[in-house]
Amino acid sequence: MTTTAHLPGTTPDTRGSGFAPLLREIKAAGLLERRTAAYAISIGVNVALTALTWIAIAAVGSSWWVLLLALPLGILTTRAAFFGHDAGHQQITNSRRLHDWIGMLHGNFVLGMSYAWWNDKHNRHHANPNHTDKDPDVGEGILVWTQQQAEGRKGLEGWLSRNQARIFFPLLTLEGFNLKVSSIRFLLQRRRTEQVEIGLMVAHLVCYFTALFVLLSPAQALVFALLHHMIFGLHLGSVFAPGHKGMEMPGEDSDWGHLEKQVLTSRNINGGLATDWMMGGLNYQIEHHLFPSMPRANLRFAQPIVQQYCEKVGLPYLSTGLIHSYRMGLRHLHEVGRELREEKAFTH
Template identity: 60%
Template sequence: MPQAAAVAEPTTGTSGSDFAPLLRTTREQGLLERRTGWYARGIAANLLALAAVVTGIVLIGDSWWTLPLALPLTVLWARTAFVGHDAGHAQITGNRRASLVISLVHSNLLLGMNQAWWNDKHVRHHANPNHIDKDPDVGVGALVWTQKQAEQREGFARWLTRNQARLFFPMLLLEGIALKIYGFQYLRRQPVRERMLEGPLLVAHLVGYFALLFTVMSPGKAVAFALVHHALFGLHLGMAFAPNHKGMEMPDPDGERWGHLRRQVVTSRNVRGGILTDWFLGGLNYQIEHHLFPSMARPNLRLVQPLVRAHCRALGMPYTEAGLIDSYRQALTHMHEVGEPLRTDRTGGAV
């Protein structure tokens, strides 16, 4: 049976003596203990809210007034995705089987996202964030993240790179659908036993989702609802993940190997804010702390932040924080700079 993937915190000084004191203090203060009760209450509240929105869709029925419910459904789907993310990191419980069940229910069944695909990609990202050769999040795709990558673009991809900063948020509107496609594509790479478990859950999600919409709405309204819902969902997730690493330092593939502390801190950006920011971004606004302690329960991230900030200050290590809007500005500025040579290249055409 497939297991929920998790990145473990280094437990000895082999990861670098600069991290060992911080890890020891964090453990002594009990901040690595699970908060299963906190998650249980949050999961129950989210499921009840999802049921309420579904009930609203059924009661309003075949009316364009159903369309506004795509917004709360989007927000609740994002909460569902955050639970799946946390389960994949073993933040909710130390029981691997229980973590897997939570991940399968929230990712595959409720969202139609293949949790095995996400965990495979996400674990590699955590191990080497912003490493151009090892982090799949900065590999060549629809977007590119270095000028060297940009130089290799041709045709439509070249035009896309020249304009990627201004197109970033519009492209996120397609991400909700893309996540489902990636999940189904990944099934072919999974062992038969995993495929037989995860595939039916993905299909069950699609059948249930479209059965609901097409049962209570006309085909035109059902398609409109699904498109708006998935567009908003992709935008919401993109807004939660975009501030975390884009525009931050990228390790030199041929340079020295960084220790755990430096590798995670200088490549990550925190987003300042209060309770609303924590809720909207699912705790990912504490990106530095999350990368240092990936199995730490979400509510403990804000508690460990002062320790991490003080530790970095004592070592003279940059600790980057920004407001939400400024974090987007920094990420978009980096994407704009990556495409700069193509905009000034006569053979590529100026824009």
């Protein structure tokens, strides 16, 4: 989608007044109340399944069949990321300190990525979704999200931008490594104030690689770590990408309030309970962005309330299938690189 200041047929929500009635309805339904016990059970189940997976790895031992276990471990690792994400949004308990520990244990110790780095990045995304100057998820990088970002790209950067739609999913397999590298850079810049996080990340690396190299041959350990991180990156990226890519991108002159800003830049993914589980409930991206502190398990109950309210006030509300959502995002990436492809064709 192109950058836009305001959509025809919508009413600016500049003072947040359009959001207040919806907020009252959601509160009245009890959907913002904590579900601490349910979270404790879910986290316990994920820890138990992760432990069983490691026991299975030990049982299989030094055999190449052990690589099959990288798949369940990658899925369970992604679920650990969901819990770290929820801790950052203060969804689990009423204690900020406990949230920080839950986030650091899941992020730094289990995943080997910085909870503080993730929070900083993710909160800026929530404050201004799809805003190229304020949302780090659509800032200029390996991928570009607007033709302005793509303009003038040459060499390797130009090739990436021309072909970014084709290589999007292969690039996601590198996301697990990128999270670690970005976290380390972030923490080293703030090492005086993030010693606990650094310590937990070091503990993660020591425990993870010690377990692999004790249980497997060196070659198997390295291949397993590579495959595990590729599955994790692909799974995590596939969950977060369809929620915003290819949706509206507000400009500096937009007068959108909270309701418009979050609904118009987000889309939901249909698919039933299986999709809900694999995407951790974050397929209800519109509801999550409107109410980031809402427990993830409540998002599906909030969905019909939000959709009905958007229809009432005349605000476009997009809910589509998973495949179609990926097509929309890839189509947007392909369109962004169009001028570079045309320039390349012209020079030849």
